[in-house]
Amino acid sequence: MNHPAPTKTPVLRLTGVTLHLGRDQQQVTALDEVDLTVAPGEFVAVTGPSGSGKSSLLAVGGGLQSPTRGAVHVAGVDLTTLKEHQRTAHRRRHIGYVFQHANLFTSLTAREQLLLTAHVAGRLDATTRRRADDLLEAVGMTARAGHRPDRLSGGERQRVGIARALVLAPEVLLVDEPTSALDRARARDIVGLLAEQTRLHRTATVMVTHDHEILDAADRVLTLRDGRLS
Amino acid sequence: MFLALRDLRVARGRFALIGAVVGMIAVLGVILSGLASGLADSGISALRALPVTHLAFDRSASGELFSRSTVTTDTARRWAGEPGVRKAEPLGQQLVHARLGGAGGKQLDLAVLGVRPDGFLAPPPLSGKPLSGDPNGVLVSEEIVKEGVRIGDHLTAGQAGTRLTVVGTIGRASFGHIGVVYAPLPLWQRLHYGLPGALPDAAAHQATAVALQLAPGTDTGAIDHRLGTRTVDKAGTYAASPGYTAESSTMTLIRGFLYAISALVVGSFFTVWTIQRRHEIALLKAIGAATGYILRDALTQAAVVLLAATAAGTAVGLVLGGALNGSAPFSLQADQVTLAAVLLIVLGLAGAAVAIRRITKVQALSALGGDR
Ligand SMILES: Nc1ncnc2c1ncn2[C@@H]1O[C@H](COP(=O)(O)OP(=O)(O)OP(=O)(O)O)[C@@H](O)[C@H]1O
Ligand SMILES: [Mg+2]
Numbered sequence: 291m292n293h294p295a296p297t298k299t300p301v302l303r304l305t306g307v308t309l310h311l312g313r314d315q316q317q318v319t320a321l322d323e324v325d326l327t328v329a330p331g332e333f334v335a336v337t338g339p340s341g342s343g344k345s346s347l348l349a350v351g352g353g354l355q356s357p358t359r360g361a362v363h364v365a366g367v368d369l370t371t372l373k374e375h376q377r378t379a380h381r382r383r384h385i386g387y388v389f390q391h392a393n394l395f396t397s398l399t400a401r402e403q404l405l406l407t408a409h410v411a412g413r414l415d416a417t418t419r420r421r422a423d424d425l426l427e428a429v430g431m432t433a434r435a436g437h438r439p440d441r442l443s444g445g446e447r448q449r450v451g452i453a454r455a456l457v458l459a460p461e462v463l464l465v466d467e468p469t470s471a472l473d474r475a476r477a478r479d480i481v482g483l484l485a486e487q488t489r490l491h492r493t494a495t496v497m498v499t500h501d502h503e504i505l506d507a508a509d510r511v512l513t514l515r516d517g518r519l520s
Numbered sequence: 521m522f523l524a525l526r527d528l529r530v531a532r533g534r535f536a537l538i539g540a541v542v543g544m545i546a547v548l549g550v551i552l553s554g555l556a557s558g559l560a561d562s563g564i565s566a567l568r569a570l571p572v573t574h575l576a577f578d579r580s581a582s583g584e585l586f587s588r589s590t591v592t593t594d595t596a597r598r599w600a601g602e603p604g605v606r607k608a609e610p611l612g613q614q615l616v617h618a619r620l621g622g623a624g625g626k627q628l629d630l631a632v633l634g635v636r637p638d639g640f641l642a643p644p645p646l647s648g649k650p651l652s653g654d655p656n657g658v659l660v661s662e663e664i665v666k667e668g669v670r671i672g673d674h675l676t677a678g679q680a681g682t683r684l685t686v687v688g689t690i691g692r693a694s695f696g697h698i699g700v701v702y703a704p705l706p707l708w709q710r711l712h713y714g715l716p717g718a719l720p721d722a723a724a725h726q727a728t729a730v731a732l733q734l735a736p737g738t739d740t741g742a743i744d745h746r747l748g749t750r751t752v753d754k755a756g757t758y759a760a761s762p763g764y765t766a767e768s769s770t771m772t773l774i775r776g777f778l779y780a781i782s783a784l785v786v787g788s789f790f791t792v793w794t795i796q797r798r799h800e801i802a803l804l805k806a807i808g809a810a811t812g813y814i815l816r817d818a819l820t821q822a823a824v825v826l827l828a829a830t831a832a833g834t835a836v837g838l839v840l841g842g843a844l845n846g847s848a849p850f851s852l853q854a855d856q857v858t859l860a861a862v863l864l865i866v867l868g869l870a871g872a873a874v875a876i877r878r879i880t881k882v883q884a885l886s887a888l889g890g891d892r
Contacts, residue, residue: 345888354806354885375810378884382808393803393887395523397530402522409522410809438530454807 300363301384301494302328302351302462307360309346309517320346321357322517328494330461333485335505336498338514344498345390347514348464351496352387353377365461382411386460386493390467392447394439400450401426401435404457411458418457425453428483430476444471452480456487463488465497469504481507523804524821527797538789539829542868545782546833547840549860550852552778554841556771557856558849563764566633566661566693566700567757571640574740575611575757576730576749585760586613586695589728591749593705596730598747604738609639610727612708615698618677618684620669628667630677631695632658634708634727641731643702647671648688651704657687658707663699665689680716682707696762697849775860779867787871790822794878798886805884814879822872826865834861 309321320343328334338344349355350362353369362369365384369377381387394403404422408414426435429449439447448471455463465484469477481497481504488495497508505511513520528535576599581589591610599608612634619625635641637651644650645659648671660669669675675684684703693700703711705727713723730749734740740751752760759765794801804814834857844850 349885349888352806354888378805378808378810381806381884382810385808387806389806389888391889393806395800395803397526398523402526406522407807410804410807410813414522 299366300327300329301365302326302496303361303363304347304351305361305363307350307357307362309343309350309355310358311346319517321350324360324517324519326351326496326512326519328462328496330492330494331489333488333495333497333507333509335508335511336496336514336519337500337502337505337511339500342514343517344500344514345466346517347519348387348466348496348498351462352385352464353381354387384461386455386458386463388452388455388463388465388468390470392439392444392451394447394450394454396439399436399438400431400442400446403450404454407454407457413458421459422453422457425456426450429453429480445473445476448472449476449480452484456483459487459491459493461493463493463495465495467499467501468497469499469501474503477501477504521817521820523800524817524824528821528824534793535825538786539825539832541785542782542826542829542864543833543836545778546830546861546864547837548778549775549864550834550837550841550857551844552771552775553856553860554844554850554852556768556775557853558851559767559771560764561692561851562663562694562697562849563767564695564758564761566631566695567754567761569643569693570611570731570754571733572731572754573734574732574751574753576608576732576740576744576747576751577728577760579744579748579750581750583760584762585752585757586728586762587615591727591730592725593727594725595747595749596727599730599732599743599749602743602747604735605732605743606735607640607731607733609636609641609731610705611635611641611729611731612705612712612726613695613728614708614712615696616677616711618675620667621674622676625676626668628664628669628675629698630664630675630701631698632677632701632703632708632711633695634703634705634712635731637704640733643690643693645688646690648686650688651702654685654687655704656683656685656707657704658684659688659690659702660686661690661693661700663692663694664701667699678711678714680710680714682710696764779863782864783867783871785871786822786826786868787875790818790872790875791878794818794875798882799889801879801882802884802886805882806887811880815876818876818879819869819873822869822876823865826868826872830861830864830868 304324304326307321307324311318311320350357356370408418426432431449452468468480485507577585577589578591593610596608596610599605614632616630616632618628618630642651671686673686677684709724709726713719744751841852845852
């Protein structure tokens with residue numbers, strides 16, 4: 291494991307983040323005083339049992355959910371101080387998100403899923419198209435690039451979702467269970483790709499998983515238990 | 521437009537359905553617009569064609585001015601001397617029954633307009649001779665020609681059996697859905713009087729109104745006051761012709777309802793559609809799409825559907841209407857058809873916009889599934 295130099299300014303920093311979900315009797319503490327700092331080019335893996343708050347950690351880190359308490363800095367800006375539309379713009383410019391369930395658009399082909407992300411960001415040009423094709427190749431989806439999600443398997447959809455998050459080479463990459471639907475060999479390839487892209491584009495990557503076999507690709511492995519990170 | 525167009529392609533069945541509804545409304549829109557223009561034509565086309573800016577009626581007449589007003593040729597002469605008046609001549613209007621030829625001939629209704637044969641109101645004939653020759657000569661409109669009346673034919677009109685000779689024809693002209701006949705004023709006065717025998721002196725100086733060409737800004741109020749008339753501008757006279765106001769407001773009401781229904785149907789469709797794609801809207805926000813981007817995308821989709829459906833429907837309407845065209849009362853007018861199409865699109869877009877607005881309320885977090 292090669293740790294990045296500590297002088298690097300972090301791109302992702304959560305400080306004292308607490309998240310309560312639900313109301314009254316049903317209230318759950320999904321995140322409990324979480325501190326997490328990720329530097330550019332650093333690949334952090336977070337494990338933990340089901341319901342420990344892994345998806346919640348990414349939702350807060352990606353500005354999809356505001357924490358009950360604490361600060362979330364992404365690329366130098368505290369997301370909790372932003373308005374909704376500013377958070378959306380910040381996500382567009384700095385964050386790539388791999389959802390736990392592939393979450394693809396039903397009317398788009400695999401390739402178009404990637405292109406839409408670029409179009410949304412106003413960056414749909416020849417370079418991005420080429421990068422989209424390269425990423426589809428890297429996740430082994432070239433032959434299926436013209437298929438829509440209803441004709442893809444669960445694992446294929448998951449791989450398209452991963453390629454989509456990488457298409458704009460974001461500064462912060464948040465990855466939720468990327469290998470849950472993949473076989474062993476394919477899982478290794480995919481995590482290898484995430485690690486390679488992290489180094490290449492100096493991305494701050496947080497990958498959430500309970501697959502212990504893929505942890506050795508990460509620079510650091512943290513554990514979440516009942517919303518506490520250690 | 522990236523997602524909207526692909527959604528259109530993939531969900532084409534659903535969009536074809538709403539497109540068919542809008543398209544059929546567009547067909548109806550064309551037909552109704554043809555009917556409205558046709559009704560207006562057969563109601564007032566003769567008035568519209570008059571080379572006047574205003575008509576001055578008898579001040580004491582109200583409502584259906586054309587059947588209630590009587591002025592004298594002297595009033596017309598005095599109008600001609602007032603400041604700002606470029607032209608002023610008496611105009612007579614009278615509905616009469618007539619027979620083609622003598623007794624037993626085909627029965628006809630005529631809207632007879634009486635004018636000075638050599639005055640500015642007398643229309644130039646399309647065929648035949650002008651009014652200025654034969655004192656019993658009349659010009660008949662295309663509507664009357666369609667009834668089988670030809671140049672050289674004789675018509676026997678009114679109780680008094682006044683004989684009219686057709687000397688020429690003019691284009692389409694009707695008044696209150698009745699074909700127009702132009703007659704020299706003295707002949708018109710005899711028809712208006714209606715009784716056989718010599719014309720009394722009073723009847724020999726009558727007309728219905730004074731036809732005017734006024735300079736802009738002419739103070740008609742003062743002149744009306746002096747001459748005992750009531751001046752109405754040309755468009756204002758349409759309302760005074762039989763049935764015109766009731767017909768045009770009924771048509772407007774029907775068309776208004778049609779477009780309101782269309783807007784509501786389109787609105788309902790896009791409401792359901794937007795609710796169905798809530799998850800994808802959340803996902804768009806999660807990958808960073810601004811609300812404006814999503815709204816534009818969705819509105820473009822609605823616009824494409826409305827444009828395509830309206831264009832197709834209008835084309836079908838024009839083909840169907842083309843078959844009806846000419847058979848009264850139906851007349852297709854380019855500006856009216858265009859207006860109908862534009863209204864359909866604009867109101868449909870308004871309906872869609874209201875439906876699509878709910879996009880703004882969708883939370884990016886919903887993309888993760890569940891209800892956080
Ligand atoms: N809307 C909600 N209301 C209340 N509690 C919720 C809500 N959503 C999630 N939770 C709870 O928050 C906790 C953390 O959920 P989270 O989805 O972050 O877990 P996770 O670690 O990602 O689990 P998994 O490995 O199964 O995906 C869980 O106990 C879950 O039951
Ligand atoms: Mg999870």
